[in-house]
Structure formats: structure tokens, C-alpha cells
Amino acid sequence: MDDGPTAELAGEEPKVSYESHETPSVVIVGGGVVQQTPEDLVAKAIAPVKREFLLPPPIRPCSKDSNDVASDATKSAPSNLLKEKKSKRQLKRERLQEKKSVLHLCPEVARSGDPSTCRYNDKCRFSHDIEAFKDQKPADLEGDCPFLNNEGPCPYGLTCRFSGTHKDGLPAEAFNGQKKSPEMNGLNKDVQKLLWKNNxxxxxxxxxxxxxxxxxxxxxxxxxxxxxxxxxxxxxxxxxxxxxxxxxxxxxxxxxxxxxxxxxxxxxxxxxxxxxxxxxxxxxxxxxxxxxxxxxxxxxxxxxxxxxxxxxxxxxxxxxxxxxxxxxxxxxxxxxxxxxxxxxxxxxxxxxxxxxxxxxxxxxxxxxxxxxxxxxxxxxxxxxxxxxxxxxxxxxxxxxxxxxxxxxxxxxxxxxxxxxxxxxxxxxxxxxxxxxxxxxxxxxxxxxxxxxxxxxxxxxxxxxxxxxxxxxxxxxxxxxxxxxxxxxxxxxxxxxxxxxxxxxxxxxxxxxxxxxxxxxxxxxxxxxxxxxxxxxxxxxxxxxxxxxxxxxxxxxxxxxxxxxxxxxxxxxxxxxxxxxxxxxxDISSGERLNIMKDYVRFGLDHWGSDAKGVETTRHFLLEWLSYTFRYIPVGLLDVIPQRLNWRPPSYFGRDDLETLMASESASDWVRISEMLLGKVPAGFTFAPKHKSNAYDRAENG
The missing domain is CATH 3.20.20.70 (Aldolase class I)
Structure with missing residues (x-):
């Protein structure tokens, strides 16, 4: 089935039979409206979306960028999806400043809740001020801690973004006896040292x-x-x-x-x-x-x-x-x-x-x-x-x-x-x-x-x-x-x-x-x-x-x-x-959102439930969303199944969530991430690493 012409001129009939309707579709081409049959659209590698779901030609103001990926607090700022490149020295300085922040609580202190448990005491490079950390810590996220079912306290303790759901009364020593991690193939420290020294x-x-x-x-x-x-x-x-x-x-x-x-x-x-x-x-x-x-x-x-x-x-x-x-x-x-x-x-x-x-x-x-x-x-x-x-x-x-x-x-x-x-x-x-x-x-x-x-x-x-x-x-x-x-x-x-x-x-x-x-x-x-x-x-x-x-x-x-x-x-x-x-x-938008919820749960379990783990999970979720928006629901197509080389016209879904998931704007991907992981930090930006040949735009991957 995959033999055929280029993505731009896919004119050959596929080997499999497609379910098709004869109702002409309306497609926006160059600002004009053109009626074409589903077969004509397939021949031009354009997804034949049903007429009732097609959007009218968009009106795009010249002075406004529709692909702003900043959060609500930063949407009024000039759009700049690409992060400013920083030198290694500048990045190192920022990391050191972050560690000195009260938000960067010592891991040992976070687990136990007692500053005296840190073996480095005053020489520790992290903060031990629990009260200052609590004053500046963001509000907890909705849901339960992903480590709630472990036989012991959460390994992230006070820094966990779900700390309100932690069980009280567990001793700090219980952390050492928690259930074995389901992940394998970690790098042994002794082996790592031998590799570092080329021994x-x-x-x-x-x-x-x-x-x-x-x-x-x-x-x-x-x-x-x-x-x-x-x-x-x-x-x-x-x-x-x-x-x-x-x-x-x-x-x-x-x-x-x-x-x-x-x-x-x-x-x-x-x-x-x-x-x-x-x-x-x-x-x-x-x-x-x-x-x-x-x-x-x-x-x-x-x-x-x-x-x-x-x-x-x-x-x-x-x-x-x-x-x-x-x-x-x-x-x-x-x-x-x-x-x-x-x-x-x-x-x-x-x-x-x-x-x-x-x-x-x-x-x-x-x-x-x-x-x-x-x-x-x-x-x-x-x-x-x-x-x-x-x-x-x-x-x-x-x-x-x-x-x-x-x-x-x-x-x-x-x-x-x-x-x-x-x-x-x-x-x-x-x-x-x-x-x-x-x-x-x-x-x-x-x-x-x-x-x-x-x-x-x-x-x-x-x-x-x-x-x-x-x-x-x-x-x-x-x-x-x-x-x-x-x-x-x-x-x-x-x-x-x-x-x-x-x-x-x-x-x-x-x-x-x-x-x-x-x-x-x-x-x-x-x-x-x-x-x-x-x-x-x-x-x-x-x-x-x-x-x-x-x-x-x-x-x-x-x-x-x-x-x-x-x-x-x-x-x-x-x-x-x-x-x-x-x-x-013909998967619904709610079922797709549940799949994303599973991904977020697995991500927090893998990268951690503290602030860093949450933002790492968000980053990789956004990278994934830069692909999922290309999916066109089965119920919206005049010809099924969808093919990889089809370019979707502007369309809306059967509900607001499905429409949001079909958006090619990175700001909408951020909105979806906020539904699952809470508001993004101030000044947050995102630019997808990959830019597809089929969806290449200067502002938005």
C-alpha cells in the first residue's frame, strides 16, 4: 500500500479498497474555496475531511503571531518560540543560583522533614530552610502521588507536587525498605567510575x-x-x-x-x-x-x-x-x-x-x-x-x-x-x-x-x-x-x-x-x-x-x-x-485524553514527582503532542483510513477537546499539558525539536 508517488503528488490508486462517500468536499486553497471530490483530494494527498467539519478561510492579522507558546502570564509578550542560546558558563551560573534558592531543598531533608538528617550540615550546597521552602512552593497538583502505593514514603518527600496526599506517620527509615523499582538497566556506580577512568x-x-x-x-x-x-x-x-x-x-x-x-x-x-x-x-x-x-x-x-x-x-x-x-x-x-x-x-x-x-x-x-x-x-x-x-x-x-x-x-x-x-x-x-x-x-x-x-x-x-x-x-x-x-x-x-x-x-x-x-x-x-x-x-x-x-x-x-x-x-x-x-x-477525545493521563502518570513515576520531574514530563508530553495533532478522527473523514502523507485542511472536531487536539499551534499543546500537569512556570517557552517535512513552519513545528 505504501508504494506510490511523492507526498505532494500521490496520484496512484492504493492497493487496498477505501470506504468513500461521493459528497464533494470544500477545500481552502490559496485563500479561495474550491469544491472537490474525495478522490480528487486523495490524489493530491489532501485529507478528505467531511464538508460539515471544514473551517472557513482564516483571517490572519499581519501584526499578530498565532503560534505564541507562552503561558497566560506571558502571552502579551512578543512571541519567540526558540529559546535564547546560552553559553555553558551562563548555564552553569544559572544552575548554581538555582541550587542556592530556597526552592532547591536538600533531598535528604525533603525526605525526612528534619534538617539534622543531612550528613553535610552547613557545607551542603542545597537549602535546609523548610519553612521558606513551604512559603514559596507552588500549590499541589490534582490527583494522588504516583508513589502512594509503594511500601514506604514518597522518595521526594516535601518537594513532591502531590505531598498533600502522602501518608502520615511513616518513619524516615521506611524509605530504605520501599518496594523494588520496576525499572531495570541502571548504571552501576562502580562500572561508571571504571568507564570514566578508561579502566x-x-x-x-x-x-x-x-x-x-x-x-x-x-x-x-x-x-x-x-x-x-x-x-x-x-x-x-x-x-x-x-x-x-x-x-x-x-x-x-x-x-x-x-x-x-x-x-x-x-x-x-x-x-x-x-x-x-x-x-x-x-x-x-x-x-x-x-x-x-x-x-x-x-x-x-x-x-x-x-x-x-x-x-x-x-x-x-x-x-x-x-x-x-x-x-x-x-x-x-x-x-x-x-x-x-x-x-x-x-x-x-x-x-x-x-x-x-x-x-x-x-x-x-x-x-x-x-x-x-x-x-x-x-x-x-x-x-x-x-x-x-x-x-x-x-x-x-x-x-x-x-x-x-x-x-x-x-x-x-x-x-x-x-x-x-x-x-x-x-x-x-x-x-x-x-x-x-x-x-x-x-x-x-x-x-x-x-x-x-x-x-x-x-x-x-x-x-x-x-x-x-x-x-x-x-x-x-x-x-x-x-x-x-x-x-x-x-x-x-x-x-x-x-x-x-x-x-x-x-x-x-x-x-x-x-x-x-x-x-x-x-x-x-x-x-x-x-x-x-x-x-x-x-x-x-x-x-x-x-x-x-x-x-x-x-x-x-x-x-x-x-x-x-x-x-x-x-x-x-x-x-x-x-x-x-x-x-x-473512531477514538473519542476523552479516550485520547485518558491515554495522555496514563503517559503523565508513567512519566511522573519515571522522572519524579518533584518540580523538576513534573516539568520534564511536561516537556516530553509536548514533544509527543507535536505528532499527535496530525491524527484526523475516523468519523470526520470521507475516505478511510487516513494515510501518513495526507495534509489535513483546516477543520474543527466533534467537541471542543477534539478541536483543541487538532490544533497545530504549540500554545494549544501547552494548554493540553496544563490540563494534566497544572499551569506552566512563568516565562515558559516550548519549541519542538523536530520539524516535519509535511508540517514545516518557521514559527511552529
Whole structure:
């Protein structure tokens, strides 16, 4: 169903039949009113909303901005959705001033209600003035504390925005005996310190890299990277936001230092898996004993020595065993790992794609309630994980309700990816590890990761081989059709991907160059699926927005294991329910609001119920609302189901709340957040990180 022309000229008839009415619709085009049939509108990728729900042409005063996102207290101020950029020094100064504020109460004092419980006493950098805090604390929010059912007091104590609902009479010591958190995969402090000091050992990864002849290269690259990091201390941290369909977009500060302007990667790699055209890689050296050019006799003579080195390396690992580290194959290639893999059957399962920024743990919990079978964490950068960055490790968090859960990592080289895989295998509870080889954004591609790997098949081979050989968890891969539009190449690699050790591959039906300018090429996904070996499961990804889309892809290509759902879940997370129940859910505005209430409850449970946790929950709720407004209720359409590339005309809903939810104004999204989380703080502003190609406006994402 997703094959077709561009979003602007979607003129081909879809493969599925649509329920349609013949009543002409009135559409506002260029300030005029034009009557067109639903079929004409669909041909132009305009949503055929019923005539009685269409709005008249808007009258927009030139001097007034309708997209002001400030609260009621700041609506009279000039509209400026984009926050002023501040230097690191200024941000640090503001944080220090905030900590000195009486509103920044010491956590220990907040929990116990007694200033004497803080072990730092007068040297504590937080306030201990409980009375001053109570005088300035905002009013409590409506509802109960999300930690009310825990076996102990709320961990946020007096700072909780629901403190009025706390149970009295519980001793402070009860906090230590509260119920175990349902979240897993937290970063151990001892491990974090080892990562900070670069003292973490990776015996399995190092042994495998040595067998592949990549360990020497790794040490040289790490030394050079360390030198460059010293010179890049002032480089702003990367900020990545959710893009459509589970990719990523750069957000925030775009002044990130790059060695070169965006350039496509080299077409070919050097033979034997060494890396070419990369400024971070050392010059070519003589290849190791596993060089493809060596004869079989020379290789066999070197295997004994390699095994001894591997045994020595593995003996440093207290938890591992030597047998786990020695590959069974001795012919210079890694055809398979000796241990039997824990296979996952993705067939017919509803897979929620890894969605950067919006695909956080509370959102995944919402999707699980609505019927998702498989969930995957947000894309995490390998280099940041190996540096022990807490913010990156937070992307690996898992809730106990996620019964089939994986994490997605992104790296440029076999060394970083393999070490990250070993680290995750040791420290986290996951069912599979997905390697992103399809991320299209420049900041990732320019470093040789993401879609850049599609142009380097030998490096892809090294990454998948090394990673899959050291863990018994399934290794999956996510790719795009190719780097350049019109030059697809996954069909030529699909057989090799299975031989390298991957258990499954997800194909996003667009190239890196396309981004999201056209509909996904499902015919090409089918072509690749039919070429894949039986042991390799193939998942399709792109433009799945209804159960009819799902049924069409499954019937057109029975060999396809399942479809990954990304934008469809962002815009309407109840798509999982629709697919399982095989119906179009004409969901009411009240039911949609209840889903948002669940998200807020999950968010407070995850980020905290204090002021900071409330505003973090609000921020991510607003990011999600920047997608949900694109949903058009089933009862308002002349043709169903809605398609992802349809542009909605101006319309109103069946009630005031439905009309509010359909607004593309960020100020209305803030109003919805205030219905769930109370009034926004004074001076509050919001600008969505992601700006869709289909809804790109200068003022409002």
C-alpha cells in the first residue's frame, strides 16, 4: 500500500479498497474555496475531511503571531518560540543560583522533614530552610502521588507536587525498605567510575578483535581520539530529536564542530576489512595473520598462537570462560558463534520502533498497554556509553512490563560497537541488541556511523561478525535501502548479513538521501525479503498507519516476518489495538485524553514527582503532542483510513477537546499539558525539536 508517488503528488490508486462517500468536499486553497471530490483530494494527498467539519478561510492579522507558546502570564509578550542560546558558563551560573534558592531543598531533608538528617550540615550546597521552602512552593497538583502505593514514603518527600496526599506517620527509615523499582538497566556506580577512568576490561571483545586483526587499529584510534577530545572540550553536546519513522534529527545547538562539511562516504572499503578514507584511522599497515591474502597454511600455523592469546585475554575476565571466547571456526572467518543463540521469533509480533526523544520509557509503557509486543529503547551512541555518560545510559532503561525488549546502539567501528555489546551484555537485562546502520542525520553520518556504513560493506561485516560472536543474545540490524536515492544496495548484501551473524534485519524503505520526502518503497523491501536466507528474519518499516497497511504488506509478501511501526505509533499509539482487533477505532477525545493521563502518570513515576520531574514530563508530553495533532478522527473523514502523507485542511472536531487536539499551534499543546500537569512556570517557552517535512513552519513545528 505504501508504494506510490511523492507526498505532494500521490496520484496512484492504493492497493487496498477505501470506504468513500461521493459528497464533494470544500477545500481552502490559496485563500479561495474550491469544491472537490474525495478522490480528487486523495490524489493530491489532501485529507478528505467531511464538508460539515471544514473551517472557513482564516483571517490572519499581519501584526499578530498565532503560534505564541507562552503561558497566560506571558502571552502579551512578543512571541519567540526558540529559546535564547546560552553559553555553558551562563548555564552553569544559572544552575548554581538555582541550587542556592530556597526552592532547591536538600533531598535528604525533603525526605525526612528534619534538617539534622543531612550528613553535610552547613557545607551542603542545597537549602535546609523548610519553612521558606513551604512559603514559596507552588500549590499541589490534582490527583494522588504516583508513589502512594509503594511500601514506604514518597522518595521526594516535601518537594513532591502531590505531598498533600502522602501518608502520615511513616518513619524516615521506611524509605530504605520501599518496594523494588520496576525499572531495570541502571548504571552501576562502580562500572561508571571504571568507564570514566578508561579502566574497564573487555576480554571477549578484545579477543575477537584480535582474531579479526582489528585490535592494533583500535588502540591507535583510541589514542588519537583521546587527543582530539582534549581539544574539543568546548564542543556542545549533541542533541538529537525524534524524526519521522524512528530516525533522528539534530535539535538545539547546530554549531557542532565538524572536521569536514557533509560529504557522502567513500563508495568502497579497502580489502580485508581495513578502513579507508577516514581521518581518524591510521595509515595502512601490514595485515595480521587473518589477512585474506595469507595462504591457508600460514593461517593454520598462526591459529595456535591466536588461541593462546585469546585464552590469556579471557582469563582476565572473572565472569567469563575461555571456551566462550575461542571461536570454533579456524579458517579466518566467523561463520557462526559456537554457542547456540537465544532466538527470537518476530513473526506476527507488533514491533514499536526505536524513536529518539519521543520513544522514552513512559511512551513505551503506553504502547504496551495498547497492544505492542516488542519494544526497543532509543538509539544510544556507543562512544557515549563507553564514556559512562549517565544521560546516554538512561536510554537503556527497561520497565518490567516490557516483556520483549531490545536496545539500539550506533557506532562507526567494530571496536566501539563490540565493546559496547559486551558491556551491555554484562550490565543490562535485554532480549536483543539492535545495531543502527540507517540513521540519516549529518552529525552521525559524518562520523562514519548510521547510514554511512551502507557504503562500507566490509566494515558492516566486521561490526556484525565481531558483535554477534561474543554474546548469545540475538544481534539485529536496522538499515535503509541505500545511501543515494535510486542506488539501492541492501538486496546485494541481504544474504551476507545473515551469514555474518545477524538474527534479523529491519529495512526502512527509503534511502539516506531521501530522508522522508517520498513514500516507503515496499516493493524493494519485498525483493530483499525474498532474497534473504531462511535463518534471517526480515522486518519492513515505513508508513504503516492502519491495520489495512499491515494486512497488505503481510499478504503481498508472506516471507516478511513483521512490520516495524514508527510514525504510526507516534501519531496514534492505539494503532496496535487496531491491528490486533482488525478495525478502525473512531477514538473519542476523552479516550485520547485518558491515554495522555496514563503517559503523565508513567512519566511522573519515571522522572519524579518533584518540580523538576513534573516539568520534564511536561516537556516530553509536548514533544509527543507535536505528532499527535496530525491524527484526523475516523468519523470526520470521507475516505478511510487516513494515510501518513495526507495534509489535513483546516477543520474543527466533534467537541471542543477534539478541536483543541487538532490544533497545530504549540500554545494549544501547552494548554493540553496544563490540563494534566497544572499551569506552566512563568516565562515558559516550548519549541519542538523536530520539524516535519509535511508540517514545516518557521514559527511552529
Amino acid at each position: 574497564m576490561k573487555f576480554p571477549k571483545a578484545d579477543a575477537q578483535l584480535k582474531l579479526l586483526g582489528l585490535l592494533g587499529h583500535m588502540k591507535s584510534v583510541q589514542a588519537k581520539l583521546s587527543e582530539e577530545e582534549e581539544g574539543d572540550r568546548t564542543t556542545p553536546n549533541r542533541s538529537i530529536a525524534a524524526d519521522e519513522n524512528g530516525g533522528c534529527e539534530v535539535a538545539g545547538d547546530t554549531n557542532i564542530k565538524m572536521d569536514h562539511s557533509p560529504q557522502p562516504p567513500e563508495e568502497d572499503d579497502c580489502a580485508g576489512g581495513t578502513f579507508a578514507s577516514d581521518e581518524l584511522r591510521p595509515p595502512k599497515k601490514a595485515k595480521s595473520s587473518v589477512d585474506e591474502n595469507h595462504s591457508r597454511n600460514e593461517l593454520d600455523n598462526g591459529i595456535g598462537k591466536l588461541k593462546k592469546d585469546i585464552e590469556k585475554s579471557c582469563s582476565q575476565n572473572e565472569t567469563g570462560s575461555t571456551a566462550d571466547c575461542i571461536p570454533a571456526e579456524t579458517d579466518g572467518s566467523l561463520k557462526s558463534h559456537p554457542r547456540e543463540k537465544k532466538l527470537i521469533d518476530f513473526r506476527e509480533k507488533l514491533y514499536l520502533a526505536p524513536l529518539t526523544t519521543v520513544g522514552n520509557l513512559p511512551f513505551r509503557r503506553v504502547c504496551k498497554v495498547l497492544g505492542a509486543d516488542v519494544t526497543c529503547g532509543e538509539m544510544a551512541m556507543c562512544t557515549n556509553l563507553l564514556q559512562g555518560q549517565a544521560s546516554e545510559w538512561a536510554l537503556l532503561r527497561r520497565h518490567s512490563s516490557e516483556d520483549l525488549f531490545g536496545v539500539q546502539i550506533c557506532g562507526a567501528y567494530p571496536d566501539t560497537v563490540t565493546r559496547t555489546v559486551e558491556l551491555i551484555d554484562q550490565e543490562c537485562t535485554v532480549d536483543f541488541i539492535d545495531i543502527n546502520m540507517g540513521c540519516p542525520i549529518d552529525i552521525v553520518v559524518n562520523k562514519g556511523a548510521g547510514s554511512a556504513l551502507l557504503m562500507k560493506p566490509m566494515r558492516m561485516k566486521s561490526v556484525v561478525q565481531a558483535a554477534s560472536a561474543i554474546v548469545d543474545r540475538p544481534i539485529t540490524v536496522k538499515v535503509r535501502t541505500g545511501y543515494f536515492e535510486g542506488r539501492n544496495r541492501i538486496d546485494s548484501l541481504i544474504e551476507n548479513i545473515g551469514q555474518w551473524g545477524a538474527s534479523a534485519v529491519t529495512i526502512h524503505g527509503r534511502s539516506r538521501q531521501q530522508r522522508y520526502s517520498k513514500l516507503a518503497d515496499w516493493e524493494y523491501i519485498y525483493q530483499c525479503t525474498r532474497k534473504a536466507p531462511d535463518a534471517l528474519q526480515v522486518l519492513g518499516n515505513g508508513d504503516v498507519f492502519s491495520y489495512l497497511d499491515w494486512n497488505t504488506h503481510k499478504s503481498d509478501c508472506p516471507e516478511l516476518s513483521t512490520c516495524m511501526i514508527a510514525r504510526g505509533a507516534l501519531i496514534k499509539p492505539w494503532i496496535f489495538t487496531e491491528i490486533k482487533e482488525q478495525r478502525h477505532w
